[in-house]
Structure formats: C-alpha cells, structure tokens
Amino acid sequence: MDSQALLGLFNNAALLLALALLIELTRAEAQPETRLRQMLIGVGIGVVAIALMANAWPLDPDFIFDARSVLLSVSGLFFGMVPTLIAVTISAAFRIYYGGSGMLAGLLIISSTASIGLLWRRWRPPTRSLGVLELYGFGLVVHIAMLLCLWTLPSPVFWSVLQQIALPVLLAFPLATVLLGRLLSYQFERRRAQEALRASEEKLRCYLDYAPLGVFITDQSGRYVEVNPAAGRMLGYSEAELLGMTIPQVLAPEAHAAGMAHFACVRASGSASGELLHRRRDGSPIWLRVDAVRLNEHRFMAFCEDVSARRATEAALRASEENLRVIFEQAAVGVALIDSRSGRFLRINRHYCEMIGYTVAEMSSGCSFQDITHPDDLPLDLGNMRRLLAGEIREFVMEKRYFHKDGHVVWVTLSVSPTWAPGETPCTHVAVVQDITDRKRAEAELRLKSAALESSLAGFDIVSEEGLFLYVNAAYLRLWGYERPDEVLATLPTEHCADPAMPAHIMATLQAQGEGTFEFTARRRDGSTFDVLMACHMLRDERNRVLYTGSSLDISERRRIEAEIRNFNTELEQRVRERTAQLEAANQALETFVYSVAHDLKAPLRGIDGYGRLLQQECAGGLPGDGSLFIDNIRRATQQMGLLIDDLLAYARLDRRALRRELINLPALVAAAVDEHAAEIQHLAATVRVEVPPLWPRADPDGLAQVLRDLLENALKFHRPAVPLEIEIGGRRTVQGTAMLWIRDNGIGFELKFHDRIFEIFQRLQRAEDYPGTGIGLAIVRKAVERMDGRVWAESVPGAGATFFLELPL
C-alpha cells in the first residue's frame, strides 16, 4: 500500500465522517420524512459516493478502489429504498463515466452492497438498536461480497487487486462500517429520545391544560406559583391573577383554620386530603376536595375537585331521606317494608300499628303479614305474592282483612310494590294499607238497603233532572207491568201516567217544595190504568245533579174499598138514623109509659089506701068480723105496691139518667149514708164501725150515695133477731189501683149458691112477712155500680153474716 492509497483511504474516511455530520445537520430541525427529503438525501449520498470515487486510490488504470461499499451498504441499512436507489444510480453513472475494465466489477460492487444494506434493513427486527457486533458482521458480509465482485476482473488484474486490497478491505472496511453505522445509529437514537421527551412534555401540558381538576402549585409560604386553567375557572380568577395570591385569600373565612391546618399537614407529612369551603372571586362559595402533595421543600402541589354539586346532592339526599322518613312515619296510611320471602315486617310505621292495635316493637320482632291476615283472605294474598316473586306482576292491590289485636276484623286496601327492579333477585316489598272498615260497613249497609229497596213492596224509581228513568225496583216493574228494568229505562215517565202532564207537575212541585205526595192514575205497559200513591223527593247525587225519587203504592184496591166504605157508611148512617128513630120512638114510648106509671099508677093506690084508712077510722065500729083485719091487709098490699112502683121507677131511672164522673170523697159519703140511717141504727141498737181510708173514686155522686144507702139498708134489714147487729164498713186501695169498699154485717147472710141471684131484680131469698122488701134494691145497686164501671159482689156464711164488696175505679 503506497502513500497515495493511504491518502485515498483517509479521504474516504473523511468523506464518510462528513456524510455523518451532514446528516446530523440536516436532521437537526424536525422535518417530516417526505419523499423530497429522501430524494435529497439520496442525491447527497450519491454526491458523497462520487466524491469517494474521485478521491479513490487507483490500483489500476481501470480499477478504482474506494469506500463506496461502506457508504452504500450503510445507506441501504439506515435510509431505506428511495435514497439508496438514487445514490446507487448516481454512483453507477459516475462509474460508467469513469469506464475501464473494472467497470463491471465496480457496478456489481455498487449494486450488491446497496442490496445487502436494503435486505439487512428489511430482515432485521426494526426496534432493536444496531450494536457494534451486528454492524461488524454486516461490514464483513458486505465486503466479502465486494471481494467476490472482483471476480469479474480480468484474471491477472483480479489477483493483483485482490492481493493489494483483500487485507485492507477485510480489516479496515468492516471497522469503518461499524464506525459510520454507530455514528448514524447514535444520531437516530438521540433524535428519537428527543422526540419522545417533547411528546411527553406536550402530553403533560395537555393534561394540565385540559384536566378537569384544578392544579395549584405553591411555594412554602402558600403562594401560588403555577396553576392550570381549571384552577382559574374553579375560583373565577384568571391564571395570571391567581399567581401571586396565597391560599388564605381563596378560602372561605370560616374554612381558614381548616385550610391552614391542611397546608401544615402537607408540609409536615407530605400529603393531605380534605374538603374545604373556598370563596370564588365573585364571593360565591365553592366546596373543593383538595388532595395535596409535597413536591419538594419549596413546592407543594394540590389537585382540587369541585364537590359543591356532590355535597349539594348529598344534602338533598339527606333532606330527601328525612322527608321520606317523615312521610313514612307520619303518613295517614299504614306503610311497611316487608321481607318478600318470609313476609316479616322489617319496618312499619305508627299508623299501620295503630290500625291493627300492636306496638311498633311487637310488629318488628318477627311478626309476618300471614300472622295477622284473615285466613279467608290469605290464599289470595299469598297467590299475589307468588306471582310478584315470579315476576308475573309488578305490583298488586287488593282488599283484605286483618285481625286487630283485640280480635275484631279490620278491612284494608293493600297496595304492594316490590323494591327490586325487574330481573333482580326479589328482596323486600313496600306494603301500603288503608283502613276501609268504615267504607266496608257503609258498603254493607248500602247493599242491605239496596236489597231492602229491591224487595220492597212499594215501587221505587229514580228519574234524572232531564226526566229520564235511572232506576226502578222489582215492585215498580210489577206495578207497571214490565219484566226487566231496561224496558222501563227505555221509556219516559210521561208514558207511565194517564195524564202525560203529571211528571212535569211532580217535578215542578218538588223543585218548589223538595218533597210531596201525589195521587194519580198510572198507565201500565199494556195501557191499563191503576190508581197510584207516590211519595216523591228531590235529592242530589254526588255530582250535585238533581234526582227525583218516587215510592209508589197501588191504591186502586184502597180506593175501591174507600168507596165501598163510603157507601157502607152512608148506608150505615141511614140505618143508624132509622134505628135511632125507632129507638127514640121506643124510648119515647117507654118514657111515656114510665111517666104514666109515675103519675097514674100510684093515684089509685092512694085512693085505696086513703079510703081504707078512712073506713078504719070512721066506720071501725060498723065493720063485721075480721073486716078491720081485711082493711089492714088491703092497705099493706097497697103500700107494698107503692114501694114496688117507687123502686121500679128508681131502677128504670138509672138507665135514663146521665151519670157524672166526679172524684168522690168516699169516707165522707159513707159517713153521710150512716148519718142518714142514724135513727134506724139507734132503733136497732146496732153497732156501726166505719174505717174507710181516704179514697177518691171516680163515680156519680147521686148514684154512689144511692148504692151506699141501699147496701146499708140491706145490712140493717137482714139482721138476726136477738143478735145485736154489728156492721163494719171498711175500704182499701187495691193493687190494681181501684178503690174497694166493703160492708160486713153479722146478719142472717145467704147461701153461697145465691150469691149472684141476690143482685137480680125481683129476686127475694126471704119471706116478705119476715123481711119486707121489693126485691129491687140490690138490682139497683148492681146496675148503678156497673154503670159507674165498678163491680159489686157478696160473700156470706149463712146465719153468720154477709159482706158486700164494692170496687170502683180511682
């Protein structure tokens, strides 16, 4: 190797290094890898290749030896297809221009080394960095290929060239390849690292600029030294305004202490988290969650999140929960949360418990809805629950009965809604119950009344304000000859009356008076008529619409009977008048008879007696035999006749006299009667004991006086000879509320079998010569007492006395 060759080599090495620098410079500024740029690089490499060839050392006039193999292989390896092909084209053109016998070998070398570079680039893993060993291997392969290309030289030249260059090529050129490759590789790697760093910084800036979190960086005094846009937005300041401000300036006054404690904590322990109330520039409050870290002794970074909305939501949630709790507890309906599988009450409100009479504690300690449900309602309830659990229904409402703690039934409307969403596992359900016992009772009562109305014998109808039938009961159908209610509903009330104006008249009357009773002639379906009595009312329904009700009775029969009764009454009155006239005539005749008796019957007697007496007095001496005795008998009979007439008249008078009804002082009347007979009592030496308590019966004073008189006379008359007469008059008030008086004597009495006969007229038990009398006295007594609504009876022990009882109303 001569000095010229060495010089060539150095030139080549310098050109290669220049290439590396050129590439370094062209790549200093970031440029996109465009096709133009690749072409420029290709041209540049081509130029360098020409320079290499121009500075080669000639081994032979036809053959130049240079480092183009290094350049083109490295170009293929590092720059790829386009630049390398351009460089190859330029190199090849120059080599052809250079000419000589080594041209073929030169062209082969250019193409083979560039191809090996391209193929190496293609087949190696692109991510792995090009190490020294790989580059050396690459250089050896390239240059072995280069030496093989020399084979095309003429044999003598080949051997001489091989002899000269084989060693430098195999020793120096792979090393040059390593050197150039490492230079380029280093450049490439550094560039990639720079780009990665730039991208990372951009990403970080992006994070800060677009982060939703506010980022604050302070110094150790709490002064902001860097903030992001989100931080400015949160507090309403611009980023520039915030810089220079301190932490206390953005804290709400009430959060100062907490905020400074938080900062102190970060400084001491390196991090702290908490929610602090801040004040925005416009004074409005904002809650920030502050997560702060210590970057170093002088820098502290805080990430802040606006939690105002969350806190407001939480507060609203708390308020909502409180509201729900109040609603739950204070609801006017029973509300309970129930375990859907077991039916146990998990939560139950007060109203629910009160409804069924248990305490909340009793209900919450394992009680299930099955325990308190009426057995008749349980199957339906459980069936609904099964369907709910199976997802067949989403909720249900039913009416059911609970047992109150004290045993009575409570009717409720139960609404059940599950708390699980469709598809979720069933867990609990909400039961809302409302006490409808009163409504049930009202319904039952209404049903009862409706049934009563339907079974009423009176026809009942309801007519709307417009005059249309709304309802008729069964009796109405019967009365008017219809079979079904809808047949009536299709008709108008006017068709049901003989006079079509009647419904309007009834409605007008009801509008004026509210109610009324009407009698009119009704028309049946078949056109026949009947008399009806209808009691009508104007009512209002729940929508305040006017309704007219009518309750009807068929009074045809009553009318007919009334007419009959009227006729009958007329007839009866006529008959009564006739009979009265007859009676009056008879009475008149009787009156006349009695009058005649009173006046005329006694006159002859008086004549008989008078002249008998005169005969006795004035002709006594002239009467033969028993003449005087006969006259005595005549006179006695006459006087007896007179007494009879008197008593008969008295008896007859009782019937005709109008009796009075007065309160009578009975003891006084008895005393008066006794006084009246004082002479006779004295004459008989009788004892009369009167013990009558104060009694005031209602009777006719004259009649009662007559009765007492007759009874007293009766007692005085029927005394026993030779037995001192004792009369006891007593009285008392009976339990029936009547006055009783008795007159007891110790006279001759009478046999029990005669106790009734003695009150009959003309009935005498004694001989007239023993006890004179007419036989009318006690008949008068009985008649008088009976006319005074009283009662008289007698008891006796024959030979030992009689007791006459008198009972009179008080």
Place this chain on the structure above:
Amino acid sequence: MNHQDADFDPRLGCETQVRPILLVEDNPMDVDLTLRAFKRRKLVNPVNVARDGEEALDWIPRWEQSEALPVVILLDLKLPRVSGLEVLERFKAHDGCQVVPVVVLTSSVEDRDINTAYRLGANSYIVKPVDFDRFMSVAAQIELYWCMVNEPPR
C-alpha cells in the same frame, strides 16, 4: 068549675083576708082525700078546685077582675087538656098571678118533672105519698107552712 066546700065562705075569705087555696087536681079521689085532709086540719082557707089545666087557667081572668088571689096554688102535673107544667108556665108568665106561690103536688119523682117545675118557677115540689097517714101529714105540713107560716104576697 068552681067547687066550693060547705065550710067555705068566699066573702069571709076576702074580707077577713083569708084568701083561698087553688087546688088543681083531676083525680076526684085525690081531690076528695086532699080536702078531707085539710078539713081535719081545720083549715080556714077556702079551697078552690080546678079539675083540669084549662079550668085552672080560667082563673086568670077572674083574678084580673079583682077576685082574691089564692094564698097558694097546689098543682098536679098530670092533667087533662093542658098539662100542669104548662099551667105553671102560664101562671108564672102572667103579671098578676106570677107572685102567687105554686106548690107542685104530684105522684111523680121523675128528675125531669122536678127540674122542669123548678125551672118554670115552682116554689115547692111535694110528692103525694100512697100511705094515707103520710098523705095526711103532708097536707098538714102544707097547710101549716103555706097558710100559716108563709106570708103570701099582697
């Protein structure tokens, strides 16, 4: 018909103020017995007898012609032609004779008769007993009371 007893002297009656008794009675036996009863009482007053209602009323014109008014009129109720009650009514309606006491002397004890008689102005109502002895005592009492005790209107 003016029946005068043998003992009766009208002039004496008038002049000595012994005024007559007018007995209105249709039953002749009753008239007889009454007169006999008065006679036994030694009655000084003359007794005029009217035998029916009409005859009794005929006395009214006579009294109007200044004949002496009777000291008492004894009036039976059951009379032919004009009833005793009608006679009573007419007497009591007449200015002149309404002052004369009228004693109803009858067999009837009917309330109707008694009440009507008093209403029409009868001064007394006496029932004639069947027993002659009692009849005598009644006559005696009438005489004693109405002719001796009672001061007749002038």
